[in-house]
Amino acid sequence: MASHRRPTQTGRSPGVRSAVLSAAVATAAAALSAAPATARPGDTAEAPAAPGTVKAQLDRLYEQAERATERFNAADERAGTLKEQVERAADRVARGQEKVNRMRSALGMVAAAQYRSGAVDPALQLLLSSDADGYLDRATTLDRVTGRQAGQLRALLAAQRSLRQEREEAARTLAELEDSRRAVERHKHEVEGKLAAARRLLNSLPEADRAEYTRSSRAEDRPAGPLRSVLPDLSGIGSGRGAAAAMAVRSAVGSPYAWGATGPGAFDCSGLMQWAYGRAGVGLPRTSQAQRNAGRHVSLAEARPGDLVIYRDDASHVGMYVGNGQVVHAPYPGARVRYDPADMMPISSVTRP
Incomplete structure (x- = not known):
């Protein structure tokens, strides 16, 4: 994902920026290293004993893994977004601190000059106050300094308030990043289990049963040979x-198939859709749940090549319609990207990006 972080300005104090970024990175790294390596309460690595065939048990495990994969994809995408926000916030805090430092330095020079002349204005002593903001709100002595100095003081206090807000926002974003990483x-x-x-x-x-499983879809058995004798012809469908x-x-x-992968060498189901549309110059969301709402919904009867076919009520699987009643999808670990019937599983929606 491309960063929208502002470029570093010439003359910026490296010490301020380094300290802010180092603190953010260290905190995030500590949160990640302390993240629990356990599944959510109530989840187990093993599928519960269930009636039916071994194939049905395998199907259930793969469905559970796929749902967990999409949750992983969503959390990982969110963590990436938050990481960029933390970096931008750290940049803003560093710039704000430098601005405050410059303003304090300028006013400090005025105070020093007055001290040398033997008369430091009380208002300028606010620079040394721990409650300068509250003092100014109550003070009537501000009239004792020139209008320019009064403006400088108020600008300094406004900059300090803005800096506090930026720091608070950066802290909240960093905490959210830590939650997302966990x-x-x-x-x-959960997926690995x-x-x-x-x-x-x-x-x-x-061995024969293992081979048979790899030749069948998870929802319905199908012949071991090619899905259709004639593959969809895409040569005449236009250039959209x-x-x-x-x-x-x-x-x-x-x-x-590789869970969490977005190509070009391996894919999970939603990663394949994101990659394919990326090749077409279109940005799709990362998860199948988000992809379900990434365009206009149409019926399966209206489907045309490029439409996304979303499966199950929780939208935990997705394939792409390619014509002739078929989709291309990344089925599950151990299987390769392949053609399958568009109605191989219960369809949640057909989405046209």
């Missing part, structure tokens, strides 16, 4: 962004 670690552990349980279960199957995304997603067929 969520990232929690969801990461579900996938480890699925691997153990899959490895317990005879949906067509460009559909061409890109087809080029990813055969790539491995």
Whole structure:
């Protein structure tokens, strides 16, 4: 994600900025290292005993892992956004501190000059006060200094108030970043636990059964051969962004699934959609839940190449419609990006970005 952080200004004090950034980074690193490496209460790495076939148990584990993956993706995206906000806030605090320092220095020079002449104006002694802001609100002695000096004092106090607000905002953002990083670690552990349980279960199957599972979708068995004898022809669908995304997603067929991945070598389900539309010059949100609302909803009967097909009520899986009743999607760990029937699972919505 591109940073919108303002460039460092020439002459800025490196000591102030370094101290602020170092404190922010150190606090965030401490929060990350202290993050719990356990799943949420009530979750277990193993799928609970369930009636039905081993395939049904595997499907359930992969669905749970996929939901946790999308929670991980959302928390990770939020952490990235907050990290940028923390850096920008630290930059603003550093600039604010430098401004206050310059203003205090200028007024201090005036006070020093008056001291040398034997008469330091009481108002300028506010520079040494721990409650200069409150004093000015009550003081009538401000009339004793020139209008220019009074303006400088009030400007200094306004700058100090602004600096306090910036520091408070930076502290709140940093605390939110720490919470998001802990969520990232929690969801990461949850995904890894579900996938480890699925691997153990899959490895317990005879080799022939393992091969059969890899040839079937999670919701419905389908023939081991090609999904359709004729793949969708995208040559005549135009040059719109949906067509460009559909061409890109087809080029990813055969790539491995990797949870949390956005390409170009591996993908999870929503990462594949984001990458394909990125190739078409369109920015999509990171998660399947957000992608569900990233455009206009249409019916499956109206679907055209490039539309996003969102699955399950919680929108925890997504594929891209490519025509001929098919989607391309990243199914689950161990499977590669492939074609499947568009109605392979319950559809939550069809979204046209």
